Amino acid sequence: MNRLLLSAPAFLATTGVALGADAPVDPTKVNVLEIIKEGGIMMWPLGLLSITSVVLILLFFFTIRRATVVSDRFMRVAESLIRKRDYLGLVGYAHRRGECIARITQKTLDFATKNSEAQFTEIREVAEAEGSRQASSLNQRISYLADIGAIAPMVGLLGTVLGMIRAFLEINTGNVEVVRQMKLAGGVAEALVTTASGLSIGIVAMIFYAVFRGRVQRSLAELEAASTHLLALLGSQLQRTGRYQQPADQTLPPDHPEEYEVPRSQRTAPSRADQADIHGA
Secondary structure (H helix, E strand, O other), X not given: OHHHHHHHHHHHHHHHHHXXXXXXXXXXXXXXXXXXXXXXXXXXXXXXXXXXXHHHHHHHHHHOOHHHHOOHHHHHHHHHHHHOOOHHHHHHHXXXXXXXXXXXXHHHHHHHHHOOXXXXXXXXXXXXXXXXXXXXXXHHHHHHHHHHHHHHHHHHHHHHHHHHHHHHHHHHOOOHHHHHOOHHHHHHHHHHHHHHXXXXXXXXXXXXXXXXXXXXXXXXXXXXXXHHHHXXXXXXXXXXXXXXXXXXXXXXXXXXXXXXXXXXXXOOOOOHHHHHHHHHO
16 A cells, blocks of 8 residues: 555656647747748738848948048148149049049049149039039948838838728628638738838847947048148148249239229218308309
């Protein structure tokens, strides 16, 4: 009897292990591919937008950097060639470089060398115009991420509307068996999946747009400082060579004030008393 009582717990434990081994595994596991399939046809444009955003993010990480806008090597070479007054050599060197400051330098010096009678103010205008074009190009490139951030939630909302239409069409059939088979849940799932996908793509795109916008603003500030430095150096070199001076036809007052006649447009009008005296006389 005692042996039976002692062996009973071991028997129960063995039976419990066997029952646990034969217990079925919970089949309700979440599969990402199945969730994507529930999104319906609108997941195709959302997938295209997500791939495009990933490509743009990777591209901007390598192209929007300080070295691609203003590089220390180019600045050193440009300063050296400007001090040597080798403008054609600097134009050729800037043509081989890919920085934004190289494009500004090339356009400016190309105009200055081809137009020997141009004033420094005209040369400055050419540099400012090219600088504005480079700044617009940088801002235009990162604006694609902002466009994706705005379009993706709208596409997800369209998928939501289509999913809800599908759900209401299932209800409109009036077949209770269809509703019992959870076909109604398919339309609701499509609506929720497309909304979540569109919002996810839009949020990620806007986050990286903010990051790259900060990079662009810092790069443009350095580009403006570098352009101003090179223009000031170029202006000093042109002034030393007598390239541009004060215009000769500018009228200046003579050295002796008594010999200077005030222009008629700058003379003071006579008072009323003077006018009365004149008429009385």
